Amino acid sequence: MSSNNPFLTKFTGKDEAVPFDQIKVEHYLPALEEAIKIAKENVAKIKANTAAPDFENTIVALESASELAEKIALTYGNLEVANADEALQALAKDIYPKLTALSSDISLDPEIFARVKSVYDNRASFKLNGEQNRLLEKSYLSFARNGALLSATDKDKLRQIDLDLSVLGPKYSENVLKATNAFEMYLDKKEDLEGLPEGALEAAAAMAEAKGKKGQWLFNLQIPSYLPFMTYAKSRPLREKMWRAYSSRAFKGEFDNQELVKKIVTLRAERAKLLGFKTHADFVLAERMAQNPLTVFDFLQKLLTASREAGKRDVAEVQSFAQQLDGLTDLKPWDFGYYSEKLKEDKYAFNEEDLRPYFKLENVVEGVFTHAKKLYGLTFKENKDIPVYHPEVKAYEVFEEKSGKYMGLFYTDFFPRETKKGGAWMTQFRNQGLSEGVLKRPHVSIVCNFTKPTPTKPSLLTYDEVRTLFHEFGHALHGMLSDCTYQSLSGPNVYWDFVELPSQIMENWVGEKEGLDLFARHYETNEPMPAELIHKLKASQKFQAGYMSCRQIQFGLMDMAWHTADPSLIKDVDAFEEQATADTRLFAKVDGANSSVSFxxxxxxGYSAGYYSYKWAEVLDADAFEYFKEKGLFDPEVAQKFKENILSRGGTEHPMELYKKFRGREPDPKALLRRDGLI
Structure with a gap:
């Protein structure tokens, strides 16, 4: 069996990289079944050990007990969202429940918990260092939070809830993907395309041709197609059609997620109550910087107070501009992006499309690598011999420039395809830390959905896509620079309201001339981006900050509402959403549009009761970047402090302690409002 299943033999490639070229769909389940058997044998060995429980024979042994299962789970989980055909997708309903059952078996095992508790209760006698203490605490809490203290009956209830949830999440996300893919708008009249930039038209023509409709233009709900249409298409009826299609994905119809939403929040609430928490949000936030729902509501409310008036002014300004330009008296959500872009052009003599020629994807990638070199001394070398899971994926080896030390592998996967979920994310195929008893370097990957190259043009990114690339690369640095002992504490394995600090801070450099000068060059002439254009870009950065802030706060409050309410009282998903977001809305609700079903x-x-963390981390990143600005954007001392105290330490200490070591004090909440020009 093991001889021909790549998961069950040692990976022999560069630094044991995943041999994607050898792994087939039929390998996952048999390998996982074998890995689960091994994990159970390892757990049995821990229980059979007659020596008194201590840190090594219990906590470290547990940390590595399911290593093989985790390796398979990481590979499958990453491909299931980045490159899954029907056959791979279909495995989800078998794989996730098996993994969930394994983790329930371990976390609900009374003998194992007795050993963990014994080590935890006697921790003072073990002379543990900070990281060991943190792992012990995390292990103990993880058992407690997963039901170890429950009665046998309640453990069974919990196990069933976890199994049910492991199937509902993937099903929800599959519905969103299918609903997104189901909408296609073919256009064949030139006048319908008025206003659209050449790049968007070329991409739409290429998509139509790929579907056998040569001579037409295809627009769909994937962001690289949807956003340019909403921003530039002059045809109001077609913008409305696109907006309604996008905003009603998975709401009613064939891929309706309403019942799933209710089931998921009901199960989460039951799980929290079972574990002694008032709500799912209370459960989640006990392991966050914010600590409880009250803090989060208070935090979002304060931001809303500072943002709402500005948001109303932003909408009023666009409304009066639309009236002046086209006599439009009733601005609707599908008009906002279009007139907002026109207003920006009018105000700053600046069009987002003017930036695109300076953002050739290859140059932006080089640019992000240059930032990593100047700030943290890293270099990247592409290695075409490392197997990848799709021809568009590239693999790099990462080194420390000065010492030549190998730091890990880095994969990039940039373009949309029908087998890939929307959005952008960073993930890992291997965490940094102990693996098979040896400290190993991480294998990090970033996955995006960027504008594709066309027959006549390379991939030219929007400014937003450039920021997204820097954002995900910030997460990647958190993985690559990790210098911890235990995988579960390494890299981005930190509190969720801290995890966005390394990513969001990276976006700041692309708002500065000094950062852009390193890579923003015209794809045809190689001329650097003109200072005047950078100046306009900077001036436009605060444009509609109030509107954008209200939008993020709206998602944050909606998330908190779903996870603090009593689900038995929620009869109507749409009515509940409307009520939860009433204070943040800058437009009247449109019938048929719903965000909860595609959220x-x-x-x-994984962001349940955690969406606020984007805003929370924005406060951290605005405050941290002010430090760079005071000392110099590439100041080696500040960069070193950030690397040593934040990027390399993972979750080995409480985030606030790490932050204070870097900054010398707690973050200043007003830093964000200063940056957005809201105070």
């Missing part, structure tokens, strides 16, 4: 972040992506 994958919170219903299928």
């Amino acid at each position: 994958s972040h919170i219903f299928a992506g």
Whole structure:
């Protein structure tokens, strides 16, 4: 069996990279079954050990007990969202429940917990260092938070809830993907395309041709197609059609997620109550910097107070501009992006499309690498011999420039395809830390959905896509620079309201001339981006900050509402959403539009009761970047402090302690409002 299943033999490639070229769909389940058997044998050995429980024979042994299962789970989980055909997708309903059952078996095992508790209760006698103490605490809490203290009956209830949830999340996200792919708008009249930039038209023509409709233009709900249409298409009826299609994905119809939303929040609430928490949000936030729902509501409310008036002014300004330009008296959500872009052009003599020629994807990638070199001394070398899971994926080896030390592998996967979920994310195929008893370097990957090259043009990114690339690369640095002992504490394995600091701070450099000068060059002439254009870009950065802030706060409050309410009282998903977001809305609700049913972040992506963390981390990143600005954007001392105290330490200490070591004090909440020009 093992001889021909790549998962069950040692990976022999560069630094044991995943041999994607050898792994087939039929390998996953048999390998996982074998890995689960091994994990159970390892757990049995821990229980059979007659020596008194201590840190090594219990906590470290547990940390590595399911290593093989985790390796398979990481590979499958990453491909299931980045490159899954029907056959791979179909495995989800078998794989996730098996993994969930394994983790329930371990976390609900009374003998194992007795050993963990014994080590935890006697921790003072073990002379543990800071990181060991943190791992012990995390292990103990993880058992407690997963039901170890429950009665046998309640353990069974919990196990069933976890199994049910392991199937509902992937199902929800599959519905969103299918609903997104189901909408296609073919256009064949030139007048319908008025206003659209050449790049968008070329991409739409190429998509139509690929579907056998040569001579037409295809627009769909994937962001590289949808956003340019909403921003530049002059045809109001077609913008409305696109907006309604996008905003009603998975709401009613064939891929309706309403019942799933109710089931998921009901199960989460039951799980929290079972574990002694008032709500799912209370459960989640106990392991966050914010600590409880009250803090989060208070935090979002304060930001809303500072943002709402500005947001109303932003909408009023666009409304009066639309009236002046086209006599439009009733601005609707599908008009906002279009007139907002026109207003920006009018105000700053600046069009987002003017930036695109300076953002050739290859140059932006070089640019992000240059930032990593100047700030943290890293270099990247592409290695075409490392197997990848799709021809568009590239693999790099990462080194420390000065010492030549090998730091890990880095994969990039940039373009949309029908087998890939929307959005952008960073993930790992291997965490940094102990693996098979040896300290190993991480294998990090970033996955995006960027504008594709066309027959006549390379991939030219929007400014937003450039920021997204820097953002995900910030997460990647958190993985690559990790210098911890235990995988579960390494890299981005930190509190969720801290995890966005390394990513969001990276976006700041692309708002500065000094950062842009390193890579923003015209794809045809190689001329650097003109200072005047950078000046306009900077001036436009605060444009509609109030509107954008209200939008993020709206998602944050909606998430908190879903996870603090009593689900038995929620009869109507749409009515509940409307009530939860009433204070943040800058437009009247449109019938048929609903966000909850396609809000994958919170219903299928791990951000439940955590969406506020984007805003929370924005406060951290605005405050941290002010430090760089005071000392110099590439100041080696500040960069070294950030690397040593934040990027390399993972979750080995409480985030606030790490932050204070870097900054010398707690973050200043007003830093964000200063940056957005809201105070």
